[in-house]
Amino acid sequence: MSNAPLLSFSEAKNLILQTTSSINYQQIESIKLFDAVNRVTAESVISPMNIPSFDNSAMDGYLIRETDLKNCHSLTIAESIFAGQKQFTHWPEKSCLRIMTGAPVPEGAYAVIMQENVEKKANTISFDATKIKAGQNIRYVGESVRAGCEIFPAGEKLTIAKLTTLATLGLDKITVYKPIKVAIFSTGDELTPIGEQLPSISSIYDSNRFTVHLMLKALGCEVIDFGIIKDDLDLISNTLKQASKEADIVVTSGGVSVGDADYTKMALAEIGEINFWKIAMKPGKPFAFGKINNAFFCGLPGNPVSTFVTFYQLVRPLILALYQQDSNSHTLNLKTVSNLKKSVGRLDFQRGYVHANKDGELVVSSTGEQGSHITSSFNQANCFIVLESERGNVTSGELVTVEMFDSFLL
Template sequence: MKKSVLLPFSEARESILATIKSKNYNAYHTVELIDAVNGYLAETILSPMNIPSFNNSAMDGYVVRKQDIDCAMTVLPIAGRLLAGEQKQINWPEKTCLRIMTGAAVPQDAYAVIMQEDVDITAHGIKFNTQTIKQGQNIRFIGESVKLGTEIFTKGEQLTIAKLATLATLGINQVNIFQPLRVAIFSTGDELTPIGQPLKTVNSIYDSNRFTLKLMLKALGCEVIDLGIVNDDLNLITNTLKQAANLADIVISSGGVSIGDADYIKQALEKIGQIHFWQIAMKPGKPFAFGHIDQSLFCGLPGNPVSSIVTFYQLVRPLILGLYGQTQQFKPLTFQVKTSNYLKKTIGRMDFQRGYLHNNEHGELVVSTTSQQGSHITTSFNQANCFILLEAERGNVQKGELVNVELFDKILS
């Protein structure tokens, strides 16, 4: 039997990302700002105003003119008081100061605002140490934070609470966000039992993959269509794939993509769709399939739980974020640190070992593996906060060698 050639991981990812450009997902809807949290912007937002929109005080204190503080120690009587939100004009005679509160509009000829803790109150007025006063101090100027017409957020950005707060300060109450991608999922395998039910036989296992996929998809803002467990039957799997493609933008299966006698995903996909690639030089996650059925994209994940998580994170997650317009997620931040223990590695495949990034006893940033790294051992994720990225051409790693690490984002942390 001819041995299949494994596609390098980098080429697999590039193939998936190239598909995004042709897909051109653009379905969006308009929502109130309060309902937009974690949504993905379907438009670039420009500021409709300056922030601040007027010069105002950053402190409770006293506002002075330049010409009124002409000696080292100046005492000025208070001519009036400025409050936040006031619209009235105030008479400000020469050789006086004004009491001002945080957020109040600063007069056009103001030189500085001196915070109340830096002055002395005397019977004749407010005593200032003019040697410490600098022009513009404690004044928030027009457009200092945001200028009218500047880009605030770009198309594809996910709207966190902090970003929504920024939009609220601009008076924006509605935004256009992408509609959630519809993702149909199902698991294959006669051995699988839904979680919460008694195991069917002594040889059965729980279908944890589908549960985990739901969690990760929801964290990415997707609408999940759960088609359950499908037995190892070519016709059943083929019909389920057809049904899923009619319902969803993306179809994700778990299991059945290897080369065993009961692995029917590849056969079914060849009948009703197209395979772009199948089997990748990565560990864990070698049996990963990517293709399409009609207008739906298809991702066939391995059945082993760790392999399923790793391939979803490294290959499916960028696909989903890319469809939402998040192009910056294609190149995750990686950096090098020393490993605090020996890492077993076979040359030939890109290895994504689960790691724990931490400070050692000397305060140095190091990474260590988390328990055993088998593709079925999900406990390797329990204490992990990063992937240790070991290149395909690299072999075993000795303690103290430099390795690349990639911190988990929110769907795994």
């Protein structure tokens, strides 16, 4: 295994997605709309009604007929119509109706003139007829949503805006996927939980598990946290076994490189299966993917930036695929305004910042040092600068591929 060739990044990602394509994640539940923010639809949502369900006014103003528009420039106000009103009085010829926003529009109406666009004297209005168009300021039945049409497909992440649309349809429950259960732990005798005092000069804080936990929560997962596991083969093996029983995915940080104390990879080889564990990408070469019983296993590198990048580029697509969501990111081809250091041989994900230059043109700049231990390079980043494996150093002014961060990172 130590001499196994490096997979290309695209090969690794495709292998992960191919592995999950046969999985039909059917753990679903019906929940209240109030509890559904950032959950994922498990089936198509079909509209039970038209929105609007009746023709209504989009403005406070005056309702006119087409014949009166052609023959008159001054109309008497016959009646007023308010939101919620069910019946109308007679609408005489050569008259208009005062109408409020949301009030029902009676049959035969041509347009609503905004109250700001009329001159009112006593009980009459005058206006410029040349500026009135058919249907102006009228919201028609089904204009927003048609009864029987698909509002959202399965696999749709429910934002507040989308839930608001469902609320306008009178829906109070929605069928969603149950949160994917993800077990996490970090390995290493040098690790100390955040919030505690470092016991020695060689100790470091376990920031990786904290970061992974946050990203999993942002993706709507249920996190089962096993904490820090010491560098002991039996202890790590037992933890992996237990984690695989409780979770759909097991994610670890550290222990998947080539050192003598990289027990996670050794334990996985004994109790599970390893599909691959080396990728031609930077940062994040030592990323392990496999299975333990029925749970997927993702072993992240120990360096903080490597953990972040491999989770985003490989674990995130796995989770989204189980939720029937697309993980493709928005990409751009932009000029870099920074010189970028790059060695030939691995696909490189460098942290960048997309912004407009003085001429209003979108460009991208580096956020600084790109070492796999320098997490501060993410602080101002809003994208990855993706440099091809065969590419070397990049000079300012060259075109580069830019992958914008998904919204859950921003």
